[in-house]
Each structure stands twice: as structure tokens, then as C-alpha cells.
Amino acid sequence: MVQSPINPADINTIQGVYGVKPNLPFTLGNEGFGSIEEVGSEVKNLKVGDWVIPGMNAWGTWRTHALEEEKNLLKIPNDIDPAMAATLAVNPGTAYRMLKDFEKLNKGDIVLQNAANSAVGQNVIQIARQLGFRTVNILRNREGIDKLKQELQDLGADYVLTDEEFRSSKLFKSGDLAPPKLVLNCVSGKAVIELVKAMADNATLVTYGGMSRQPLVVPTSAFIFKNIRLVGYWMTRWNWKHGIESHERREMLDTLCAMARQGTLRAPKHELVPLDSYKDALARSCDTSRFHEAKLIFKF
Numbered sequence: 001m002v003q004s005p006i007n008p009a010d011i012n013t014i015q016g017v018y019g020v021k022p023n024l025p026f027t028l029g030n031e032g033f034g035s036i037e038e039v040g041s042e043v044k045n046l047k048v049g050d051w052v053i054p055g056m057n058a059w060g061t062w063r064t065h066a067l068e069e070e071k072n073l074l075k076i077p078n079d080i081d082p083a084m085a086a087t088l089a090v091n092p093g094t095a096y097r098m099l100k101d102f103e104k105l106n107k108g109d110i111v112l113q114n115a116a117n118s119a120v121g122q123n124v125i126q127i128a129r130q131l132g133f134r135t136v137n138i139l140r141n142r143e144g145i146d147k148l149k150q151e152l153q154d155l156g157a158d159y160v161l162t163d164e165e166f167r168s169s170k171l172f173k174s175g176d177l178a179p180p181k182l183v184l185n186c187v188s189g190k191a192v193i194e195l196v197k198a199m200a201d202n203a204t205l206v207t208y209g210g211m212s213r214q215p216l217v218v219p220t221s222a223f224i225f226k227n228i229r230l231v232g233y234w235m236t237r238w239n240w241k242h243g244i245e246s247h248e249r250r251e252m253l254d255t256l257c258a259m260a261r262q263g264t265l266r267a268p269k270h271e272l273v274p275l276d277s278y279k280d281a282l283a284r285s286c287d288t289s290r291f292h293e294a295k296l297i298f299k300f
């Protein structure tokens, strides 16, 4: 293995609150890539030096070496940024599927999202731009917010606002922007109320994260008068359904790898950490008192 990130799902797995509860002992890590060091005599499509990602979830990417059958690995280009390769399997796919599978959007349509600085959020911004959609991005306010806003704009974000700015904004009310048909929710809790207020009639809100650890709070009137639709998305379930060798899986991976090679899809803001600093890295990842600064990626 070369690099593998610490994702909220890994923390949730350790805490025993994730959708997958593995039997113990268990090797952690759900995302990451390896470089082939040796192949058996019957291996046909992989050679030494190729880069691969595991085809299944909860494969255990936090390790230096693995022996795996060819059929369980997906080949990726070995000339992309290693941090992009390490973070390719989960978050870009989540962003891609949410942008493609729930609403038929036209060029120029608006996608609204919260936690826009998350790894998924950064992927949404970049992939939406590639697909021709515009993004309205919400963040929590903090020291250095202007720098963070600029970073997201550099990725292709059209509008970046803090929670407070969004609450008082006339963006959708003034008629400047058509209300969004697709809204992506990473936070849940009361923050969803403002998202729902902004939604177009018949629009869809996709919930993929619950970073506030609170239930969704949604005004009843929005269901009745606006006929909005609330759905959830889980990449793991999509992967289970589509399998390793499906056309859909390959099409998605090829599209994301092509964007990565062109430089239109970049790795989330990150910090590389050695595996032997895992205690500090996990403590930082679990610390809910601080704002998210960068994705921590183990470099083996």
C-alpha cells in the first residue's frame, strides 16, 4: 500500500456506529491505493508497478502490504497525484453519483451543498464544474474564512457563503438564481431547515452524512407545499449493487481518472502522516471541538 486516508467512516467504524460492523480482529481503512510489487504466474491484467484500489469496501487499507486476487482489484493510472489515487474510491464516487443519479440537471443548473470544504464537498465542486453545473456552497464560519472561501473558488465553486450569510442571503429570493433542484446534505440537524427553504418545488435533498450527529430537521410545509423529496445515499450500497466488474463502476472510475489526469479533479486539501503517528492522527480526526483543516492521509 502507498497511501490511505482517515475518513469519518473509519472513525465511525472504530466507534461501532457505522453501517458496517466487522468481526474482530479487523484491519481498518476503506480507501487507499497500492502499487503492485509482485504477481503470480496466472495473473493476466496486472504487472509490477501498476497502481490498484480494492474493489470491495472495508478491505482494510491501513496496512503496508497485502496479498490479493486480481479479480478483487481495480487498476487505476499510475501517473496521477498519489493523494488523488488514495482518495479516489469513496468520496469522488459519492459526489459523482449524487450529481448524476437523483435529478436530471441541465447545464447551468444550481447544486446547493453544506460542509462544502469536506472532501466530498470539494469533489462535488470540481465534478459539478466538469458536468456544467454551478454550485452554491455553505460552510461554518471560522477564523481565516476568506482564505478558505478562496480555496473553494479556486476549485470552481460559484458561490461560497457561511451559514449566517446563507440564512440572510437573497440569492434565491431575488430571482438572480433559480432555486436548486438538487441539494446535498452532509451535516443534518437544524442546518437542513435553511437548505429546504431554498429548494425548488419537486426538488431532491440527498443526505449522505450526519456530521452534526443530529437527526434531520425538516419543515413539514416543504413536503406538502413544495413536494420535495428526501433520500439517502450510501456509496457502499451502490458498490454492493453494481459489483466490481460492472459497466457502471468502470465508467465512473474511468471518468474520474480522466479528470484526475487532466488536473480538473484534485485531491482534497490534505496532510500526509506516517503510520507510526496513528495515535495522534486518530485523536485529531476524532476531535469534534476543532474545525476540519485537512484530510489526513497515511503514507506508508
Ligand SMILES: NC(=O)c1ccc[n+]([C@@H]2O[C@H](COP(=O)([O-])OP(=O)(O)OC[C@H]3O[C@@H](n4cnc5c(N)ncnc54)[C@H](OP(=O)(O)O)[C@@H]3O)[C@@H](O)[C@H]2O)c1
Pocket (backbone or CB within 6 Å): 007, 008, 009, 090, 091, 094, 115, 116, 117, 118, 119, 120, 121, 139, 140, 186, 187, 207, 208, 209, 210, 211, 212, 213, 233, 234, 235, 236, 268, 290, 291, 292, 293, 295
Ligand atoms: N454516504 C456515503 O456514501 C458517503 C461517502 C463518503 C463520505 N460520507 C460522509 O460524508 C461526510 C464527509 O466525509 P468527508 O470524508 O468528506 O469528510 P472530511 O473531509 O473529513 O470533512 C468533514 C466535514 O464535516 C464538517 N463538519 C464536521 N462536524 C460538523 C458539525 N458539527 N457541523 C457541521 N459540519 C461539520 C467539516 O466542517 P468544518 O470545517 O466546519 O469542521 C467538514 O466540512 C462524513 O459524514 C462521511 O461519513 C458518506
